[in-house]
Amino acid sequence: MKIQIAIGGKAYEVEVDVEGGEEHMGVPGHLPAGTATIQSTRVPTAPRPHSPSEVDADESKVCRSPVAGIVARVCVHPGEALQLDDLLVVLEAMKMETSVTAPIAGKVKAVKVAPGEAVKLNQVLVEFE
Numbered sequence: 308m309k310i311q312i313a314i315g316g317k318a319y320e321v322e323v324d325v326e327g328g329e330e331h332m333g334v335p336g337h338l339p340a341g342t343a344t345i346q347s348t349r350v351p352t353a354p355r356p357h358s359p360s361e362v363d364a365d366e367s368k369v370c371r372s373p374v375a376g377i378v379a380r381v382c383v384h385p386g387e388a389l390q391l392d393d394l395l396v397v398l399e400a401m402k403m404e405t406s407v408t409a410p411i412a413g414k415v416k417a418v419k420v421a422p423g424e425a426v427k428l429n430q431v432l433v434e435f436e
Contacts, residue, residue: 370410370433372426376400381422383433387415395433396420407432 309322380397383389389409396407413435420432 367411368413368416368435369431370395370407370435372398372428372430372432373407374398374400374405375428376405376426378420378422378424378426379404381418381420383415383418385415385417389413389415389435398426409433409435411435 309320311318311320313319376398377400378396379399382394382396389395389412391410391412392408394406395409398405398407416434416436418433420426420430426432
């Protein structure tokens with residue numbers, strides 16, 4: 308028998324084999340202890356739409372947001388030379404500040420956000436040359 312379940316917001320289709328057949332399961336959704344084997348596979352979902360900056364960006368030359376939140380401060384500008392771990396942006400999420408630092412040493416090509424702007428998880432914040 309196949310059933311669908313959701314774990315952590317992700318949908319899964321599971322095949323359940325019950326000893327003695329489905330008629331011994333009792334109430335729907337209840338499996339007697341020790342009598343079921345579950346084999347699961349992920350149900351495919353539609354791909355999430357991306358903005359052009361997310362799709363075209365060279366991952367080694369961008370810094371993405373680690374959280375969804377609001378830009379509290381931008382600490383760099385285009386053309387600025389950076390060292391590894393220099394402060395780029397400060398984000399605020401759930402009344403906590405998250406400091407986003409440079410993942411590489413290099414030069415800032417573009418800053419893609421401004422103070423007060425809402426950002427999504429994995430949104431490009433800064434591009435490097």
